[in-house]
Amino acid sequence: MLAVASLGLANAQSAIGGRLGAGVDFSYLHGLNSGNRLSIDVGFPLFYGVSGAVTYDWMFPINSWQEKGSWNWFAGVGGALGCTWNGYFNVGVAGRVGVEYNFWFPLQLSLDWRPVIGPVFGHGEPGFYTNGFYAGAFALGVRYILN
Numbered sequence: 001m002l003a004v005a006s007l008g009l010a011n012a013q014s015a016i017g018g019r020l021g022a023g024v025d026f027s028y029l030h031g032l033n034s035g036n037r038l039s040i041d042v043g044f045p046l047f048y049g050v051s052g053a054v055t056y057d058w059m060f061p062i063n064s065w066q067e068k069g070s071w072n073w074f075a076g077v078g079g080a081l082g083c084t085w086n087g088y089f090n091v092g093v094a095g096r097v098g099v100e101y102n103f104w105f106p107l108q109l110s111l112d113w114r115p116v117i118g119p120v121f122g123h124g125e126p127g128f129y130t131n132g133f134y135a136g137a138f139a140l141g142v143r144y145i146l147n
Contacts, residue, residue, distance in 0.1 A: 017143030045136030051082030090129040092118020110141035
């Protein structure tokens with residue numbers, strides 16, 4: 001049992017890079033084992049503030065597309081928070097769904113959607129954060145594979 005768990009951790013993959021969409025994110029993926037990972041993103045959605053999101057992603061290999069590299073699709077859930085330059089603050093639940101290609105050299109490309117849903121606070125009454133469906137949500141990821 002311990003040998004199987006060690007093998008899963010040895011195959012875990014970590015990567016660092018960025019997500020480019022309606023804004024820019026610095027992105028770090030930390031592989032927990034061969035079936036899941038933590039995704040940590042800090043960025044500037046629509047360049048109107050700063051935000052951060054952490055999701056727990058489940059990985060699903062696409063075995064029929066394996067040639068030199070490897071394809072995966074993934075889905076996850078986590079939390080996010082952010083603040084705008086004019087003083088609004090939001091906190092919410094972040095989801096993630098996407099597809100990635102890991103080249104045979106240390107490069108990963110991904111396309112994903114990471115919406116954020118939750119309340120926004122600031123001037124006046126609390127409201128609902130609607131920018132999270134598009135601001136920084138759709139992105140192309142480019143990352144260097146660390147291991």
